[in-house]
Amino acid sequence: MAPPDNDVLWAREVHYAHGGSPALLGVTLGVRQGEIIAVTGPRGCGKTTLLRCLSGQLVPDSGEVWFNSIPVHTLPPTSRERLRRDRFGWVGDTPQLVDELTAWENAALPLLLAGGGHRAAKRTALEWLERLDVGECARKRPGALVQAQRQRVAIARALAHQPDVLFADEPTAPLHQADRAQVLRTLTSASRSHRITVVLASHDPEVATLADRTLTLVDGRAPAGAPSEAACSLSV
Numbered sequence: 001m002a003p004p005d006n007d008v009l010w011a012r013e014v015h016y017a018h019g020g021s022p023a024l025l026g027v028t029l030g031v032r033q034g035e036i037i038a039v040t041g042p043r044g045c046g047k048t049t050l051l052r053c054l055s056g057q058l059v060p061d062s063g064e065v066w067f068n069s070i071p072v073h074t075l076p077p078t079s080r081e082r083l084r085r086d087r088f089g090w091v092g093d094t095p096q097l098v099d100e101l102t103a104w105e106n107a108a109l110p111l112l113l114a115g116g117g118h119r120a121a122k123r124t125a126l127e128w129l130e131r132l133d134v135g136e137c138a139r140k141r142p143g144a145l146v147q148a149q150r151q152r153v154a155i156a157r158a159l160a161h162q163p164d165v166l167f168a169d170e171p172t173a174p175l176h177q178a179d180r181a182q183v184l185r186t187l188t189s190a191s192r193s194h195r196i197t198v199v200l201a202s203h204d205p206e207v208a209t210l211a212d213r214t215l216t217l218v219d220g221r222a223p224a225g226a227p228s229e230a231a232c233s234l235s236v
C-alpha cells in the first residue's frame with residue numbers, strides 16, 4: 001500500500017519483537033512535514049523501538065515504514081544506513097560523541113561525511129553550538145565537558161546537517177531539571193524555523209506541550225479499543 005501524499009513519514013501496522021518478546025503490536029502513524037509529534041507512554045511501552053523502526057535502525061517483523069516515497073522496511077542495510085546519515089538526525093538519552101574530536105568537529109561530522117567543505121561545515125557547526133548555548137565549548141573535547149554540555153553538542157550535531165526528520169529519544173534525560181525546558185524549546189524552535197520534522201519520545205508528559213500532536217503507547221499499541229491513528233490527539 002502506498003503512503004498518503006502529505007505524510008513525510010508513515011508507518012502502518014508495525015509489529016516488532018525483541019528476541020521473541022513483543023515490543024510493538026501494530027502501530028500506525030502518519031507525520032506531516034515540519035510537524036513535531038510526541039510519542040509518550042510509560043517505561044517499556046515501546047517508544048524507543050518505534051523510533052528505531054521509523055528511522056530504519058530496526059526492520060519491523062511485519063508492517064510498513066515509508067519516508068516520503070521510500071519504503072524504508074524493504075531497503076537493504078547500506079541504503080538504510082545512507083538514509084539515516086543523509087536525511088535523518090538522531091538524539092538519544094546519552095550523548096555519543098567522538099572523544100578524539102572537539103565539540104565543533106563532532107557537530108560538523110555529518111556535514112563533512114556528506115562531502116561538505118571544511119570551512120562551511122565549521123561555520124555551520126559553530127552556529128548550532130551557539131544556538132544551543134555551548135559556543136564557548138567549541139574547542140573542547142567531550143572529556144572536558146559536563147554531561148549537559150555533551151548532550152547539547154549531540155543535539156547540535158543532529159541538527160547541523162538540517163535533516164528531514166529528527167528522532168529524539170528522551171533527549172532531556174541527561175539534563176538537570178533547570179536545563180530541560182530550555183533545551184527542549186531550543187530544539188523545537190530550531191526545528192520549526194528550519195521545517196525539520198521531529199519525532200520526540202519521552203515519558204515526561206511536559207514534552208507533549210511542545211508538540212503538535214501526541215501518540216500515546218501502552219504496551220506496544222494504542223490504547224485498547226482505539227485505532228492507532230485515533231490515539232494521536234491535538235495537544236495544543
Ligand SMILES: Nc1ncnc2c1ncn2[C@@H]1O[C@H](COP(=O)(O)OP(=O)(O)OP(=O)(O)O)[C@@H](O)[C@H]1O
Pocket residue numbers: 018019021022023041042043044045046047048049050203
Ligand atoms: N534489546 C532488547 N532486548 C530485549 N527486549 C528489549 C530490548 N529492547 C527493548 N526491549 C523490551 O521491549 C519493550 C519495549 O522497550 P522500549 O525500549 O521500546 O520501550 P520504551 O517505551 O522506550 O521504554 P523506556 O521509556 O524505558 O525507554 C520493553 O518490554 C523492553 O524491555
